Amino acid sequence: MQPVSVVRCAEYDIDRVEAAVRQALTLLGGMERFVQPGQRVLIKPNLLQPSDPARAIVTHPAVLRAVVRLAQEAGGQVLIADNPAVVPLTPRGWDSAYEKSGWAAVAAETGARLNREIVPQQRPHPEGRLIKRVDTSHFVTEADVVISVPKLKTHELMRYTGAVKNLFGTVPGATKFGYHVKLQTADRFAEMLLDLVSFVRPALTVMDAVVGMDGDGPSAGRPFPIGAILASADAVALDVAALTLVGHEPTTVPTVAKAVHRSWTSGRVSELEVRGEDLRGFGVRGFQLPAGRRATSGHMPAWLQQWGTRLLNASPVVGERCVGCGLCVENCPAQTIALVEGKARIRLADCIRCYCCHELCPEHAIELQQPALRPVMERMLGARRSLRARL
Numbered sequence: 001m002q003p004v005s006v007v008r009c010a011e012y013d014i015d016r017v018e019a020a021v022r023q024a025l026t027l028l029g030g031m032e033r034f035v036q037p038g039q040r041v042l043i044k045p046n047l048l049q050p051s052d053p054a055r056a057i058v059t060h061p062a063v064l065r066a067v068v069r070l071a072q073e074a075g076g077q078v079l080i081a082d083n084p085a086v087v088p089l090t091p092r093g094w095d096s097a098y099e100k101s102g103w104a105a106v107a108a109e110t111g112a113r114l115n116r117e118i119v120p121q122q123r124p125h126p127e128g129r130l131i132k133r134v135d136t137s138h139f140v141t142e143a144d145v146v147i148s149v150p151k152l153k154t155h156e157l158m159r160y161t162g163a164v165k166n167l168f169g170t171v172p173g174a175t176k177f178g179y180h181v182k183l184q185t186a187d188r189f190a191e192m193l194l195d196l197v198s199f200v201r202p203a204l205t206v207m208d209a210v211v212g213m214d215g216d217g218p219s220a221g222r223p224f225p226i227g228a229i230l231a232s233a234d235a236v237a238l239d240v241a242a243l244t245l246v247g248h249e250p251t252t253v254p255t256v257a258k259a260v261h262r263s264w265t266s267g268r269v270s271e272l273e274v275r276g277e278d279l280r281g282f283g284v285r286g287f288q289l290p291a292g293r294r295a296t297s298g299h300m301p302a303w304l305q306q307w308g309t310r311l312l313n314a315s316p317v318v319g320e321r322c323v324g325c326g327l328c329v330e331n332c333p334a335q336t337i338a339l340v341e342g343k344a345r346i347r348l349a350d351c352i353r354c355y356c357c358h359e360l361c362p363e364h365a366i367e368l369q370q371p372a373l374r375p376v377m378e379r380m381l382g383a384r385r386s387l388r389a390r391l
């Protein structure tokens with residue numbers, strides 16, 4: 001595993017953030033290790049949905065700005081790009097997304113280019129465990145160097161989104177829906193994400209953990225002050241460090257658990273080379289991860305998976321706040337949402353529990369109701385596992 005640098009940064013003051021990112025890179029040998037003069041550098045932050053950075057949904061512009069400046073100082077030509085799910089792909093849609101997230105100001109100040117088109121591409125990926133052909137975007141294949149700049153957040157499907165999950169944003173717009181339909185368990189989704197890591201091969205990841213998000217992430221949780229910038233050339237190692245930082249066992253997150261199976265990591269922070277601050281010294285307490293989809297992810301026979309998906313995982317329920325905007329209808333991979341009398345209505349029988357609707361609803365009108373059967377079934381599965389362990 002590559003080293004992970006950890007630097008304190010308690011607020012989004014642009015000078016302090018730049019100093020912290022600079023220090024995080026110095027601890028890894030400097031940006032010059034990753035970017036050579038004249039290279040085309042893709043900076044891939046998180047633009048899940050255009051929103052005020054204070055809501056902690058997008059990578060904060062102060063962190064983005066600092067990474068852009070360091071890449072430019074090393075001589076890179078920077079393009080900033082992501083595949084946001086809810087941006088109309090029109091000049092006005094892009095402008096408004098970049099304005100709202102504060103990234104337009106970063107581009108204006110630094111001269112970095114902001115991507116305004118998505119050209120979907122497919123590429124062979126023979127080393128992929130699960131996906132041998134990858135759906136990607138032109139901005140990935142045209143880059144000499146990829147720098148990923150995720151935000152530390154929770155995620156209803158995968159429990160956590162950070163360095164590895166941020167790369168799902170390289171898959172073009174609606175193509176993502178197909179991945180949700182085909183890969184309905186958290187384990188299979190995690191395998192796909194790891195295949196994206198081995199395809200995209202980010203040279204560097206710089207994580208915005210100044211203020212993260214816990215609870216109902218990645219868009220409806222609460223902003224959670226953490227006070228750190230992390231960096232590494234190894235996306236998995238960085239996630240192991242970030243999960244430890246917020247007080248959680250890394251291997252409870254499917255992407256880390258699957259990376260352990262691939263021998264990419266031991267999943268143990270004790271085996272990480274952490275440079276800079278001591279992770280435990282931050283004293284982060286009370287950062288809540290969602291339950292996620294572990295009930296159907298790993299110990300259940302395949303024939304039970306579909307049944308388990310319905311009975312053991314939370315169901316999306318439309319609440320009073322729905323204004324009938326139709327975004328969830330357009331973005332449901334299973335096409336199981338309709339507008340009825342100006343409100344969204346979900347046909348749960350066909351719902352694959354991907355939680356895209358919960359993630360994307362701008363009104364946070366979709367709640368997730370935990371099924372009453374889940375604790376009983378988890379106890380039964382636990383008993384089955386310990387019986388198998390004894391045999």
Ligand code: SF4
Pocket residue numbers: 318321322323324325326327328329343344360361362363364365366
């Ligand atoms: S649930 Fe949310 S996304 Fe769906 S129609 Fe209502 S307000 Fe729009």
Ligand code: SF4
Pocket residue numbers: 316331332333334335336337346350351352353354355356357358
């Ligand atoms: S209703 Fe929501 S959770 Fe169910 S398949 Fe559609 S987007 Fe996914």
